[in-house]
Amino acid sequence: xxxxxxxxITALVFFLNGGGSAEKTNSSNPExxxxxxxxxxxxxxxNKNPYGLYVFQELLIAHGKFxxxxxxxDYTLLDSICELDSSLYMYLGMDFTFTKEETERLLxxxxxxxxxxxxxxxxxxxxxxxxxxxxxxxxQPEDSVLLHTTDGQYPMYYIYQSDTLxxxxxxxxxxxxxxxxxxxTTAFGHPLYIEIPHGEGSIFVHLNPVIFTNFQLLRDxxxxxxxxxxxTLDHPKIQYLSFAKYEPFKVEPDMTPEAxxxxxxxxxxxxxxxxxxxxxxxxxxxxxxFFRSKREKPIIPAFEKSKNSGYAYADTxxxxxxxxxxxxxxxxxxxxxxxxxxxxxxxxxxxxxKSSKPIxxxxxxxxxxxxxxxxxxxxxxxxxxxxxxxxxxxxxLQRDFYFRSGIWNEREKVKLDEQYTIIYRSKSQGxxxxxxxxxxxxxxxxxxxxxxxxxxxLWPLGIFTLALGGxxxxxxxxxxxxxxxxxxPLIGKxxxxxxxxxxTVTRDGDLLRFNIHKGAAxxxxxxxxxxxxxxxxxxxxxxxxxx
Numbered sequence: 076x077x078x079x080x081x082x083x084i085t086a087l088v089f090f091l092n093g094g095g096s097a098e099k100t101n102s103s104n105p106e107x108x109x110x111x112x113x114x115x116x117x118x119x120x121x122n123k124n125p126y127g128l129y130v131f132q133e134l135l136i137a138h139g140k141f142x143x144x145x146x147x148x149d150y151t152l153l154d155s156i157c158e159l160d161s162s163l164y165m166y167l168g169m170d171f172t173f174t175k176e177e178t179e180r181l182l183x184x185x186x187x188x189x190x191x192x193x194x195x196x197x198x199x200x201x202x203x204x205x206x207x208x209x210x211x212x213x214x215q216p217e218d219s220v221l222l223h224t225t226d227g228q229y230p231m232y233y234i235y236q237s238d239t240l241x242x243x244x245x246x247x248x249x250x251x252x253x254x255x256x257x258x259x260t261t262a263f264g265h266p267l268y269i270e271i272p273h274g275e276g277s278i279f280v281h282l283n284p285v286i287f288t289n290f291q292l293l294r295d296x297x298x299x300x301x302x303x304x305x306x307t308l309d310h311p312k313i314q315y316l317s318f319a320k321y322e323p324f325k326v327e328p329d330m331t332p333e334a335x336x337x338x339x340x341x342x343x344x345x346x347x348x349x350x351x352x353x354x355x356x357x358x359x360x361x362x363x364x365f366f367r368s369k370r371e372k373p374i375i376p377a378f379e380k381s382k383n384s385g386y387a388y389a390d391t392x393x394x395x396x397x398x399x400x401x402x403x404x405x406x407x408x409x410x411x412x413x414x415x416x417x418x419x420x421x422x423x424x425x426x427x428x429k430s431s432k433p434i435x436x437x438x439x440x441x442x443x444x445x446x447x448x449x450x451x452x453x454x455x456x457x458x459x460x461x462x463x464x465x466x467x468x469x470x471x472l473q474r475d476f477y478f479r480s481g482i483w484n485e486r487e488k489v490k491l492d493e494q495y496t497i498i499y500r501s502k503s504q505g506x507x508x509x510x511x512x513x514x515x516x517x518x519x520x521x522x523x524x525x526x527x528x529x530x531x532x533l534w535p536l537g538i539f540t541l542a543l544g545g546x547x548x549x550x551x552x553x554x555x556x557x558x559x560x561x562x563x564p565l566i567g568k569x570x571x572x573x574x575x576x577x578x579t580v581t582r583d584g585d586l587l588r589f590n591i592h593k594g595a596a597x598x599x600x601x602x603x604x605x606x607x608x609x610x611x612x613x614x615x616x617x618x619x620x621x622x
Contacts, residue, residue: 114235118168118284120146120317125234125290128167134292134301135313143312150318153177157184163310164191166319167284171199173319178202186274190310194281196245206271206278211251214243215263216435222286222300223261229300231286241439243432245282259307270307279307402461406469410455413473420482425452441480451476495561498553498608505547512541552604553612560589562597572597587612 113124123129136144141163147156156164157180164181171193173181178201185191193199198212218239222229233242246265249258260268260281271278281304291297344350414426421440423433434452438445454469477483515537522530546565554561560577563569576592589597604612 116169118288119320120315123289126285126288128288130289130292131167131287131301135305138305140305140308141311141313144315145313146315146317148317150177153180153316153318156314156316157181159184159312159314160188161310162189162312162314163308164189164314164316166192166316167194167287168320169195169284170197171195171202171319173199173201175201178205182273182278185276185278188275190277190279190308191273192279192281192308194284194287196284202278206280207251209251211247212245212282213248213265214245214435215265216241216243216439217263218242220244220262220283222267224259224300224303226303226306227299229296229303231291231296231300233285234290242285243435247282260304268304268307402466406455406457406461406466409466409469409473413451413455416477416482420480441476443476443479447472448476495554495556497551498555498612499605500547500552500603501605502548504603505544508540508544508547510544512537512539512544515540553599560597562599570597 114126115124116126117124118126118128120128120132132144135141156162162184164184178199181191182205193202198210203210218241219230219232222231232239234240244262244267246262246267247269249266252258252266252269255272256266257270258266258268259270259279260266267283268279268281271280285291286297286300292301344353414424417423417425417437421437423437423440425433425437428434434445434448437443438448441448451469451472454465454472457465474483515533519530519533519537522533543565550563552563554563555574558574560572560574561569562572572589572591572594576594578590578592581588581590585601587599587601589599591597599612601612
């Protein structure tokens, strides 16, 4: 038993110690696993984390091509640095925070024969405005990139927690680059590392500084690319501009003792009568709450029925529709609902976007093409006057996106298919009948006041006319969906017609005739339909006849 226990313990120790090898690979990352628990981006010299520049600095120092490597953290030395000769100004980071004046001063040093190497994630605003007329940048979302130079090809990966993830690889648009610009490195058919002549010197701009971080340069492909990259630089003295990184100013707390502040009560408490009066008032208030705090009668909350917020939402939409400029208001409401739905489902804020990255992320998460998302956003974010047909097209695209992205499921699709389109009668006819009924009743009173007895006959006629006008205003003439049409006459029972039973739809003037298979035709006078609903019936005629 003791031998078996010892063997089991030995096997367990061997398994635990041998299970995690530094050379272990996975299917998504062909490179050895880079072990670290600090994967935040911090492009600083001396940083040994995966996204640090420790290896980059050590390789430059160890390389025999460079005789000096000076790291500057004091921005007041910029003028002195720009006066040096045979220097390579260098900076790698997330952003380049030089002001316009500082950028111009740095370019003066380059024009005197020095070189500037810059590799930042965010484009340097003042430098790019000086070098390019239009923004020359583009990007490609991939989990890896293949760099091409005159020396060979080098695969690079965006790695996080020993796994490869999709990242946006920035590149230059070749058609926006001048002929004098050299392309040292390309990716996806676009330049990624370029050299721009400036005076007697050169400006080197390398996109995607993640290529020079620790976990890349420790790979064989990263080391090989570093050797190819060093060949493009000439000057032996490296002046590294660490102060180009934005550092928030730390405000030291003020340690000077504050003068004691005396309140108004402290002044009043100097007088004994006021002090005792104040104490008695507080004591009396406490006694009042102590004796009156007991509840004399239990409070029974009133029962309130739960409200159907769906009807309120529909009423709100109806109110917006029947106001002036209803199309623009409904489009703005659709845009706001689209932003909320995308944020709740995919945690992407489209309302506050400043670039196309949220759209690219939404296309990746939802599975909908980026072009269709951009087209939908272009329709929803329209600011000029629009028509009802424009809103209808935007709604169909928005609905298609909801179903394809999974925001709406098949159950929601069934509900939408069963939802009825409501068509009302002409409001002008209803208003005319209501006014006529009121006038008939008033005229009947006038006749009775003049001792004319038959005026009482006008009362039921006026009430009937008033009720008829109210029915026109309050009840729809047609309710229809994909399955059926429900026709509601002013007097009588509604008639249900299945869509599959409608063979053709013909029109004779204002009369729209629905021919029913093995049944009486349904005829509707378009003069009785509100003008805003006539187009719906015309579209229905086109759809049915096209079957």
